[in-house]
Amino acid sequence: MCTRSIESAADTGGKIRFGIVLLPNFTLTAFSGFVDLLRLASDEGDMSRPVRCSWTVVGPSLVPVRASCGIQITPWTTYEEGESFDYVVVVGGLLHSGPSAGEATLQFIRAAARTSATLVGICTGAFALMRAGVMDGYRTCVSWFHYWDFLERFPRAEERNLVADRLFVIDGRRITCSGGRASIDVAAAILLRHVEATIVQKALRILLVDDAQKGNAPQPYPPGLEPATHPKVRRAILLMEQHVGGPLSLAELARRLDVSARQLERLFLAETGKSPNAYGRQIRIRTAAWLLTSSDGTVADIATSCGFSDASHLGREFRKEFGESPHAYRVARTQSRTAASVQV
Numbered sequence: 001m002c003t004r005s006i007e008s009a010a011d012t013g014g015k016i017r018f019g020i021v022l023l024p025n026f027t028l029t030a031f032s033g034f035v036d037l038l039r040l041a042s043d044e045g046d047m048s049r050p051v052r053c054s055w056t057v058v059g060p061s062l063v064p065v066r067a068s069c070g071i072q073i074t075p076w077t078t079y080e081e082g083e084s085f086d087y088v089v090v091v092g093g094l095l096h097s098g099p100s101a102g103e104a105t106l107q108f109i110r111a112a113a114r115t116s117a118t119l120v121g122i123c124t125g126a127f128a129l130m131r132a133g134v135m136d137g138y139r140t141c142v143s144w145f146h147y148w149d150f151l152e153r154f155p156r157a158e159e160r161n162l163v164a165d166r167l168f169v170i171d172g173r174r175i176t177c178s179g180g181r182a183s184i185d186v187a188a189a190i191l192l193r194h195v196e197a198t199i200v201q202k203a204l205r206i207l208l209v210d211d212a213q214k215g216n217a218p219q220p221y222p223p224g225l226e227p228a229t230h231p232k233v234r235r236a237i238l239l240m241e242q243h244v245g246g247p248l249s250l251a252e253l254a255r256r257l258d259v260s261a262r263q264l265e266r267l268f269l270a271e272t273g274k275s276p277n278a279y280g281r282q283i284r285i286r287t288a289a290w291l292l293t294s295s296d297g298t299v300a301d302i303a304t305s306c307g308f309s310d311a312s313h314l315g316r317e318f319r320k321e322f323g324e325s326p327h328a329y330r331v332a333r334t335q336s337r338t339a340a341s342v343q344v
Contacts, residue, residue: 016053016194019085021108022075023101023128025094028067030123030183033207034089037187040203041195052195058082060104068093079108087190088112092124092179095149101128109134116173122186123179130154134174137161141169141176144219144238148256164238167217178219188212232257233271236264240280244287247307250276285321288314292330299326 018038022031035055043049059065059075066072077083090109092100101109109132112119121129126142127150129135139161142150147164151157163169168177168186177186184207191200204212236253253276254261268276288306291297297305303314311326318326 015050016087016191017083017085018053018055018087018089019058019082019112020055021058021088021090021105021125021128022065022067022073023090023092023105023125024065024099025068025097026065026091027093027123027179028069028071029181030093030177030179031067031073031091033181034091034122034183034187036207037184037191037200037203040206041191041199052199053191056083056085058108060102060108068097079104085112085117087118087120089120089122090125090128091122091183092127095124095127095146100124101131106132118173118175118190120186120190121174121176122183123177126150126176127153129174129176130157138174139163139169139171139176140174141166141178143178143180145242147235147238148242165219167213167219182213182219184209185213185217189214230267230271232259232264233267236268236276237279237283240283243307244284245305245307247280247284281317282321284308285317288318288326289322289329292326293333302326 020031020035038053038055039048039050042052042054044051056077057073057075058077058079061078062075064072064074088109090101090105105128109119109129113132113134119129119134121127121140123143124146126135126140127146130140130150130153140150140157141163144164147162150162151159163176164178166178167182168175168189170189175186175190177183184204188200188204189212191203200212204210235257239248239253239256248256250261250264254264257264259267265275268274268279272279274282284306288302288308291302291305292299295302298311299314300311303309303311306314308314308317315325318324318329322329324332
C-alpha cells in the first residue's frame with residue numbers, strides 16, 4: 001500500500017483518495033454518513049461520479065464484513081492490491097461482540113502511518129489505531145459512552161490526550177471521531193481542506209444537515225452531565241449510564257475512579273445535591289420512563305433492563321418520582337402523543 005502527498009493531490013487538482021477499512025460489527029450509520037458526503041461533494045448534479053474524490057473499501061480479503069445491524073459489505077480490494085490513498089479511514093462499531101481488527105489490518109494501519117497518509121478513526125476505529133500503536137503523542141477522540149472502555153483497554157494511554165466531550169479531533173495527520181452523525185461532520189471538515197465550501201454546503205443540504213458541526217462542538221451527553229461538573233462526578237455518571245441494567249455499588253464506583261467512597265459522596269453532594277446512589281436511581285428511573293414511551297417492552301422487562309428487581313420494585317420507585325404508576329405514565333403519554341398527531 002502506498003500513499004501520495006495530500007498537498008500535491010490538492011495542488012494538482014487530482015482526486016482525494018480515501019481507503020476505507022470496515023472492522024467487524026462496524027456501525028453502518030457512521031460508514032454511510034461519511035461515504036455519502038464524499039459522494040455528494042464529489043460530482044455535480046445527481047451523477048454520484050468520483051470526480052473530486054474517490055473511495056475504496058479495502059480489507060484483508062474479499063470476505064464480506066458484517067455491520068452491527070447485520071448488513072454485510074464486501075471489500076472491493078485487498079490491502080496488498082489497494083491503490084494509493086490520501087486518507088485511510090477505519091470505521092469501528094461494537095466492542096464486545098466478537099473479533100475486532102485482525103493482525104493484517106493492524107499491519108496495514110502501521111504501514112499507512114509510515115507514509116504521508118492521514119489516518120482517520122471513526123467510532124471505535126480509534127481503538128484499532130491505538131492497538132496498531134500509531135496514536136502516541138496524538139489526541140484521541142472517543143464517545144463518552146466508550147471512555148472507560150478505552151482506559152481499561154489501554155491503561156498506558158495518557159488520559160490528558162483522551163477527548164470524550166467533543167465530536168471529533170483533528171491532530172495533524174490523525175483524525176478521530178466519536179461516531180454516529182459526527183462522521184458526516186468529519187467528512188465535511190476533511191473536504192473543506194480540498195474543495196470549495198459551497199460544494200460541501202450543498203452536499204450537507206442534500207443530506208438535510210443544516211450545517212456541519214465543528215470539532216469543538218460538544219457531544220450530546222445524557223441528562224445530568226454538564227460541562228462544569230467535576231471530572232470525577234462526570235465520569236461516575238458516565239459509568240452509571242453504561243451500567244443501567246446492573247448498577248455498580250458505591251464502592252465499585254469509587255474504586256474505578258480512584259477515590260474513596262466518602263470523597264465521591266462529598267463530590268456528588270456538592271455538584272448535584274444528591275448522593276451517588278440517589279443520582280444513579282434517578283438515571284435508572286428516567287431511562288425506564290423513556291423506555292415506557294419509546295418501546296413496547298413490558299413493565300417487567302423494562303424493570304429488569306433498568307436494574308430493578310421486578311415490576312413492583314420499579315412501580316414503587318416510579319411513583320416516588322412521577323406520582324403515578326408506570327402503566328398510567330405510559331397510557332397518558334401515548335394518548336397525548338396520539339392527540340398531538342391527530343391535530344397535525
